[in-house]
Amino acid sequence: MKFRRKSEAAAEPEHAAQAPQEPGEAGDTSDSQPTAGSGPYDVSEVHDGLERVDVGALLLAPAPGFELRLQVNEETGAVQSVMMAGPDGAMEFQVFSAPRNGDLWSDVRPQIAEDIARRGGTSVEREGRFGTELACQMPVKREDGTDAVQPSRIIGINGARWFLRVSLLGRPAVEPESAQDWEDALSLVAVRRGDQAMPVGRPLPFVLPDNARRAQ
Template sequence: MIFRRKAKNEDPETTETDAAVEETAEPRAEGPFDSSEVDSSVLEAEDRIDLGALVITGMPGMELRLQVDEQTGQVQAILLVLEDSALELRAFAAPKKTGIWTEVRREIAAEASRMGGTATETEGTFGTELVLVVPVEDPDGQIFSQTSRVVGVDGPRWLLRATVLGRAAVEPDAAAPMEETLRNVIVVRGAEPMAVRESLPLQLPPGAQPAPDEEA
């Protein structure tokens, strides 16, 4: 799916999402937002795409790819691609009163070290994030270093994890569209009980079917 500017007479691409979560903290000045922090008209706007737990707004020229499990058909992650940069989005359940990004961040850093890479904490637009440099093998068997930024945002009973890949991970100018897209994300946690760190359910947009190259 490629994002483009919509004409006024086109049908909306989003549908009404789940009810707002109770006992939400003070509304944030900037996103990503919890669904309880925005009006229903915002969720239903024509430029929004409802993917279940995440409602996103892409930029013109940005391509939406969904990583889908072949066996279960469940969407595992969202990938937004713009030129030679990408933004991967995943959302997880978290405790009601405490965030889990600090703990998760340490685990990601430890895993990068086990892979023979490095993980450096830095203060970014969304708070403390990680810059990872890890060895990756290409299809030809050549090993190269891949740099990525991992951003975590703690919300009311959820953690949104965003990974910035490609040129946007190393060049601020290329990162700007990805950061703007992340600010516009709305998380729909839902009221049902979930285990801490359980993935929030994602879904294909209405009428969409996974293509072979979108499957994980």
């Protein structure tokens, strides 16, 4: 997996940070590849022996054909977003603190839909592998200034005092029936909430992996 560092405003990475490949990572030719799980999991539930990449609040299992991209604030060094990218799309992760018991996804889903409508987009609910999700269409500007529409699928998963929000972009957003590889990768994700007290809805922090290094 490749780790790409991006400044907050940059459209393309200025620096790349690469971690040494381990058995089972993208590009490895061994037969030891992760298989789809029934997660996402709480980190306390993970006992499958898979080598996951630790980015703080998330532990991600390498998957063939995907690379991990981290958006990093060049001034502070803080990791601001985590994304898995492939040749036909991308999957962005956000994770938040949540109540011990409750359904935060049911609470925030209408708020997301309202925000999308306020910005000129549309969204409809659909049932998917992980429950109710939002299929969205957002107007955007291309680099040349012309108008376009960006499709996405937003998936929400309630966990043990955490809430995971996942946005699928590209082909897995417009062809959900062909997105099994993406959904399998999501099903292997583990979330580390931590024991500290924090308000509901606060983002859980990401960190640059210890074995990542900036390319020269």
